[in-house]
Amino acid sequence: MLDDTRFGLDRHATLPGPLRLDGGALLSPIDIGYETYGTLAPDGGNAILVCHALTGDQHVASISPVTGKPGWWTRLVGPGKPIDPARHFIICANVLGGCTGSSGPATVNPATGKPWGMSFPVITIRDMVRAQAMLLDHLGVETLAAVIGGSMGGMQALSWSATFPDRVRAAVVIASAARHTAQNIAFHEVGRQAVMADPKWRGGDYYADGDPPAAGLAVARMAAHITYLSEAGLTEKFGRRLQTGSAKSFGFDADFQVESYLRHQGISFVDRFDANSYLYITRATDYFDLAEEHGGHLANAFRESKARFCLISFDTDWLYPTSESRAIVHALNAAGAPVSFVELNSPFGHDAFLLDSPGMNRVIDGFLRAGA
Amino acid sequence: MLDDTRFGLDRHATLPGPLRLDGGALLSPIDIGYETYGTLAPDGGNAILVCHALTGDQHVASISPVTGKPGWWTRLVGPGKPIDPARHFIICANVLGGCTGSSGPATVNPATGKPWGMSFPVITIRDMVRAQAMLLDHLGVETLAAVIGGSMGGMQALSWSATFPDRVRAAVVIASAARHTAQNIAFHEVGRQAVMADPKWRGGDYYADGDPPAAGLAVARMAAHITYLSEAGLTEKFGRRLQTGSAKSFGFDADFQVESYLRHQGISFVDRFDANSYLYITRATDYFDLAEEHGGHLANAFRESKARFCLISFDTDWLYPTSESRAIVHALNAAGAPVSFVELNSPFGHDAFLLDSPGMNRVIDGFLRAGA
Structure with a gap:
């Protein structure tokens, strides 16, 4: 099922747009750098969107052409792993505003022929998610078997379920939060x-x-x-x-x-x-406050959701501590959404979601298989 | 007892030295900017040395000529406060390496006639303490009724009791630690x-x-x-x-x-x-590891001490958390030193020791009066 020797396809799409951003601007066209692994099932039911964290990229399970290093989540994504190209059609896209193929300050503003720099519009997590939805349209993916991400990737997974409730069947939110605190x-x-x-x-x-x-x-x-x-x-x-x-x-x-x-x-x-x-x-993560987008009540963000949720936190994570995940779980329960929640032990703090974590793999594997 | 309208005397001493530093260099002369409040008792028994924190200065209870603001610890030091110029002879000196009157990188190297800059020798907490001891000699103060400090000031108080065990009758160590952690x-x-x-x-x-x-x-x-x-x-x-x-x-x-x-x-x-x-x-605080200076056993630092100790921590302080104070208390107990230890509640984290804290004032007042 793999399409080239690098395991993964380093792809690029230029979508016409326009994309109306939360800040009011219209962005057009929208460049998106992305990778896919595996093949979309005939019924379209096996697509999994992996969302990367702050400084991540689309090379979730294949060598980065920039660094020459293996993908950043090969412990979770790959042959025989919980997210497996033999079973899943896996998509990972560089976020809007990023610097590995997607529209951002380093890309060229077609209106001027020069890099956008600080004239690039300020974007939000929801803008990133909307751009990903346009990519999914482009790829012919209607609904996601799952959207999954850690840290800022988890924010995108939350925003997906709130913004496109009909397109998400499951969301896995790891070491994340529904809003940025003052700290x-x-x-x-x-x-x-x-x-x-x-x-x-x-x-x-x-x-x-x-x-x-x-x-x-x-x-x-x-x-x-x-x-x-x-x-x-x-x-x-x-x-x-x-x-x-x-x-x-x-x-x-x-x-x-x-x-x-x-x-x-x-x-x-x-x-x-x-x-x-x-x-x-x-800036996009600092602006993120999912409750604020829904009348100040986090539960409201999930009222239309048809997704099952899996929340995972790590006990030594002080950037997005367990209490943040717990607040999300409370809101999901208030909204009547099915949710499982696990706090895992790790000495490695927030970074734990990127490191070897058999416990995390077991939880995610079980959660994904239960919905298959 | 107050000597001028500003309540306090902005003083400066140039001591001949030389001072042999932990790094090996000899420093001479040693400039020290300091303030005193109150009068030394005829028996010399009422001297209290207040040690300032990382970016503090000697203006503990009087207006800073640099900022025009009141002293940084007027909640604890002043008329009617636990440390009171009516009862105590209070000394506070700018630390060696500082920039408000004491020898440091911004002062002139007499050998070149130019500011030291980065040719100033790297100094340690113990070097700061040794310079303070020279100031006390200059002022005719043989022993301290108490040495007190928060944060880096607490490190100096600890170092005082270890370096000059015969000159310290009591030490108050607030929101501090006996060594800097990796974080x-x-x-x-x-x-x-x-x-x-x-x-x-x-x-x-x-x-x-x-x-x-x-x-x-x-x-x-x-x-x-x-x-x-x-x-x-x-x-x-x-x-x-x-x-x-x-x-x-x-x-x-x-x-x-x-x-x-x-x-x-x-x-x-x-x-x-x-x-x-x-x-x-x-750098001086990063180098600080009181146990390392005493064969790797913190208790050894206190074996010669004749001081009573008072340790205070704040429950939301994550810079020098309560566990650091507790480790010091354990070592003091192992060394047979008298010690009282209080963890106070505060929402303000490490900064709490500089803010209004009636609980802290009560603890310090009681501790100092018990030794008087």
Whole structure:
């Protein structure tokens, strides 16, 4: 069933649109970079949409042409995995505002022939979902057997069930939340300010000379990365261990292993991500508040839903803690939606959803098979 | 007993030294900016040393000449307060490496006639304490009725009792820790990288033209500031409330109140603090590991101590959580030191020790009076 040796098809669609955005603007055309794995069943009943997180991409289970690394969720998606191209038609699209093939600040504004930069319209999670729905129309997929995502991907899964209640039969929401808290917004704002403080950002107009605000974006990534890990995980992985030998330098080199690790996270990120996209996508998550879109009552978001829901949280995740998942479960129950909810143990904090988690795989496999 | 209308004396001492630093260098002379309140009793028995936190200063209970604002701990120090100039001789000194009168990167290196910048030696918490001891010698204070501090000030109080066990009769350690964790180091490293990523930092050599790395320092402060607050506190104070009116801008202005607040924290900080000092003082706290200085066993740090100890933590403090205080209490008990320990409730996270806390005042007042 696999279509090429890379396992997956690195695809691109230019859809005419227009797409009316939450901010009021009309976007046309809409570019979408995406991958598919497997084949759509004759009855169209086996499509699964995988939604990526903040800095993810469409290469969920195949090698990224940018980094040369394996897909970011091969532990869950692939032959013999809970989401399996032998059984499912798997779609994963780069989000609107992203930088790996979909319309975003780094792509060309057809009206000017130049990159959009900061003239790209501010987008929302719901805008991302609407663009994905247009892609599904393009691919001939009417309904989704499931939509699944972690972190910002989980927000999209929630928004899918609220925005297109007739097109979603199941939603899996992992390590996510129905709205960004003040602390979530605060951390993102630090990252945005770090990018904008870099003189190379130049109001977002840095594409011409290939000299992007790498230093600012690296700092943004470092700050964000801390929120993806638990204190216990950091202590277990690094503690106060020194980088080389056993002596402090009494200087400002990376003495501690955790410093070196963080610097590496920052530096390697800028090779694969666009700084303006980082601004737009963090803004979209900060704006996300599913209850607000439905009269201030989260349960209202699910009243039309025909989906079964599966919520998964991790006990050491302090970015989107279990209490956020629990609030969603309460609203789903209030709306009479079928929902299962599991809090898993992990030392790895928010990042756990991307790491090896047999418990998570078992829960998702069982949930998906129960609906098949 | 008060010596001037400002209540407090903005003083400065230049001590010949030399001071041998933990990093090996000899520092001479040592400048110390400090304040005193009250009068030393004839028997010298009423001296209290107040140690300030990361970005604090010597103006604990009197107006800062830099900001024009009242002292940072007037809720605890002042007439009728637990630490009272009518009863105590109160000393508060700017830490070594600081930027309000004490030797640090912004002061002049007598060997070159120019500001030290990054040629200033890296210092430790114990170096700060040794410099304070030299100031006490200068002031004719042999022993301290108490040494007290919150956060990095608490680290100094701990280091005092370990480094000068015969000179400390009581130590009050609030919202603090005996060592920096990997997560603590990680947040500080983000701040340092933000400063160093600012092209205006120029390797620390920015004093000549009055154009410091303000943007980088502001980002550093924003990231740090989040760690001073609790998620619950942020939610209570700001939640997702918008800045003006009720509509999102669909732009990158500070839509949310928490964004505006954070930006203000960053911008106002750079007016009162030196970026290089921020590097040095964060480094000192990251290096702090009291157990490591004593053969890897924290209890060993207190074996010579003659002090009574009072430990206070706040339940929503996730920067130096209660578990860190508890580890210190265990070590004190193992060393046979008298210690009382209170965890206080507060919605305000780490910042609670600087805010109105009648419970904290009662605990400290009782503890100090019991030893008088």
